[in-house]
Amino acid sequence: MSTPHDRATAVPALEIRGLAKSFGALRALDDVSLSVAPGTVHCVLGENGAGKSTLCHLIGGSLLPDTGTLELYGEPYAPRRPADALGAGIAMVHQHFSLVGTLTVGENLRLLRLPGLARRVERVADEYGLALDLGARVADLPVGLRQRVEIVKALLREPRLLLLDEPTGVLDPAGTEALLTTCRRIADRGGAVVLVTHKLGEAARAGDAATVLRAGRVAGGGTLAELPAERLVPLMIGRAAESLDPALSGTIGLAESGAVSVPDPRASHPHMAAGAGADAGAGGGAGATDPSGPPALRVRDVTVRRPDGTHALDRVSLDIGPGEIMGIAGVEGNGQSELMAVLGGSLVPDAGGAVAVGTTDITRVSPRRRTDLGLGVVPEDRHHDGCVGELSVAENLFLGRLGDFRRAGLFLDRAAMRSAADAVLSAHDIRADGPDAPMSSLSGGNQQKVVLARELALEPLVCLAAAQPTRGLDVGAVDAVHSRVREAAARGVGVLVVSSELDELLALCDRVVVAYRGRLSAPVGAAEPGARDRIGRLMLGADGEAAPPGPARGFETPPPDEDGRRPGRAGAASPPAPPSAPPSAAP
Numbered sequence: 001m002s003t004p005h006d007r008a009t010a011v012p013a014l015e016i017r018g019l020a021k022s023f024g025a026l027r028a029l030d031d032v033s034l035s036v037a038p039g040t041v042h043c044v045l046g047e048n049g050a051g052k053s054t055l056c057h058l059i060g061g062s063l064l065p066d067t068g069t070l071e072l073y074g075e076p077y078a079p080r081r082p083a084d085a086l087g088a089g090i091a092m093v094h095q096h097f098s099l100v101g102t103l104t105v106g107e108n109l110r111l112l113r114l115p116g117l118a119r120r121v122e123r124v125a126d127e128y129g130l131a132l133d134l135g136a137r138v139a140d141l142p143v144g145l146r147q148r149v150e151i152v153k154a155l156l157r158e159p160r161l162l163l164l165d166e167p168t169g170v171l172d173p174a175g176t177e178a179l180l181t182t183c184r185r186i187a188d189r190g191g192a193v194v195l196v197t198h199k200l201g202e203a204a205r206a207g208d209a210a211t212v213l214r215a216g217r218v219a220g221g222g223t224l225a226e227l228p229a230e231r232l233v234p235l236m237i238g239r240a241a242e243s244l245d246p247a248l249s250g251t252i253g254l255a256e257s258g259a260v261s262v263p264d265p266r267a268s269h270p271h272m273a274a275g276a277g278a279d280a281g282a283g284g285g286a287g288a289t290d291p292s293g294p295p296a297l298r299v300r301d302v303t304v305r306r307p308d309g310t311h312a313l314d315r316v317s318l319d320i321g322p323g324e325i326m327g328i329a330g331v332e333g334n335g336q337s338e339l340m341a342v343l344g345g346s347l348v349p350d351a352g353g354a355v356a357v358g359t360t361d362i363t364r365v366s367p368r369r370r371t372d373l374g375l376g377v378v379p380e381d382r383h384h385d386g387c388v389g390e391l392s393v394a395e396n397l398f399l400g401r402l403g404d405f406r407r408a409g410l411f412l413d414r415a416a417m418r419s420a421a422d423a424v425l426s427a428h429d430i431r432a433d434g435p436d437a438p439m440s441s442l443s444g445g446n447q448q449k450v451v452l453a454r455e456l457a458l459e460p461l462v463c464l465a466a467a468q469p470t471r472g473l474d475v476g477a478v479d480a481v482h483s484r485v486r487e488a489a490a491r492g493v494g495v496l497v498v499s500s501e502l503d504e505l506l507a508l509c510d511r512v513v514v515a516y517r518g519r520l521s522a523p524v525g526a527a528e529p530g531a532r533d534r535i536g537r538l539m540l541g542a543d544g545e546a547a548p549p550g551p552a553r554g555f556e557t558p559p560p561d562e563d564g565r566r567p568g569r570a571g572a573a574s575p576p577a578p579p580s581a582p583p584s585a586a587p
């Protein structure tokens with residue numbers, strides 16, 4: 001293990017001097033210099049579009065710099081392709097996965113053609129606690145587990161420098177802790193890690209030093225002992241930490257998880273202010289605009305079986321009232337992805353299950369029709385499911401609404417579309433090289449902002465279902481997204497937020513249900529005393545409160561009329577789910 005003195009005197013693992021990279025007129029990196037000492041975890045921080053991924057691509061050999069030099073352990077290093085980086089002992093985990101979905105985990109690892117693969121896999125599992133199910137098909141894995149495969153792939157190469165581009169965005173808290181521990185172990189054994197992250201808490205827990213990028217330039221840097229969050233935030237986003245919503249502290253790592261004092265979200269939520277307490281029973285909803293009216297979203301008895309016959313969703317029922325923000329917590333892989341797929345229309349539930357938006361049954365309608373009916377969906381893997389990289393930013397913003405810009409029913413009025421897109425870009429602070437820029441040229445966080453802006457702008461918007469809505473966003477953008485979600489709820493939109501971040505759910509939601517083994521628990525009021533502990537226990541299946549499968553409650557399914565519409569049902573709240581027998585074991 002290296003000491004601070006060794007680290008100070010050793011040749012840097014990586015020395016970068018004067019690196020610059022432009023894409024057309026856009027200067028993504030400008031005169032960037034930094035030094036990564038061996039035996040350290042060096043964090044690269046910065047707002048969305050600051051240039052972090054570009055820097056990783058230059059180090060990893062997938063992009064060439066315009067100017068500047070790199071040295072690796074004292075030797076000149078000028079990779080011209082990713083193979084050069086691999087050959088020099090650099091392994092990289094990108095924001096986007098490079099796995100073959102149709103192959104198993106084991107088959108994906110074999111594609112690396114490494115000698116002694118089985119021994120290496122065993123060693124990584126033992127040393128880092130990163131065990132894998134080699135027989136699982138990658139496409140069937142939740143994103144968190146796919147990320148784990150990517151990280152194992154990198155570690156199998158026994159790298160001298162490991163580059164991780166926002167690796168924890170898709171991990172649950174346990175996965176994040178495991179990864180940060182992995183980073184520390186690598187550093188403690190003398191290796192070096194470059195960790196790109198938006199989470200200041202992660203930087204503080206795992207990092208030794210940090211460099212902050214802002215608009216492609218180095219805004220500051222130093223050891224993390226000298227750079228507490230209060231100093232990092234202004235370097236990253238140009239405004240003080242105090243300007244951010246205090247409820248965000250836990251989400252972005254300004255406060256330790258669990259130590260955050262969670263304000264009552266209803267204080268700023270007009271529709272939750274009176275009468276609709278956190279203790280309302282399951283499906284009670286806030287009834288923002290019309291308490292007697294139908295919920296914004298109603299899920300009834302939805303069952304989805306996996307190919308092996310086990311239940312991904314087991315007769316799940318849920319009501320979200322207009323103006324209510326409902327969270328789904330849970331360890332990934334407990335049915336959240338399948339529920340989002342059912343809502344998005346890519347998965348049809350077994351017979352008997354039903355989903356309605358307002359009064360309209362949408363169980364079997366196309367994704368397009370769902371959009372028309374006012375269901376906004378922000379999918380978990382928006383890079384693949386939420387946007388089209390080859391289309392322009394403007395086209396992505398108005399996907400499904402291109403008809404709004406047709407003139408004489410035929411010609412697309414591109415000028416009108418561009419100017420509408422311009423307005424959205426500035427309203428949502430989306431950094432792009434204009435509305436005509438291809439979506440694939442945007443940074444990950446800015447792509448995310450486009451998908452969110454598109455779904456939030458649906459007209460009408462009855463319900464927004466968003467999986468991990470702030471994943472990959474910088475602290476300022478997280479703040480902005482939370483405000484927009486609250487604004488939508490204040491307009492009467494029902495909101496479903498699936499998040500692996502309990503801090504985020506407690507800060508944003510009125511009530512939280514927990515997904516566990518394909519079932520949903522009864523809701524817990526986010527402001528209830530002890531909510532965090534209770535939800536934590538439910539996540540481990542410890543409280544035995546997952547709503548049991550039972551007869552369909554309160555959602556008759558009369559035959560739809562021609563339009564697919566069903567009659568509205570007044571007072572449609574379903575009763576609280578009775579407690580069930582405790583699940584037999586934690587996952």
Ligand SMILES: Nc1ncnc2c1ncn2[C@@H]1O[C@H](COP(=O)(O)OP(=O)(O)OP(=O)(O)O)[C@@H](O)[C@H]1O
Nearest residue numbers: 023028048049050051052053054441442443444445
């Ligand atoms: N291939 C490309 N073509 C054009 N512009 C690009 C390309 N790749 C990146 N950019 C631009 O370079 C800038 C830096 O992007 P980069 O992905 O490095 O940001 P980032 O700091 O990683 O952001 P995020 O936190 O959102 O992932 C952005 O303005 C982005 O739009």
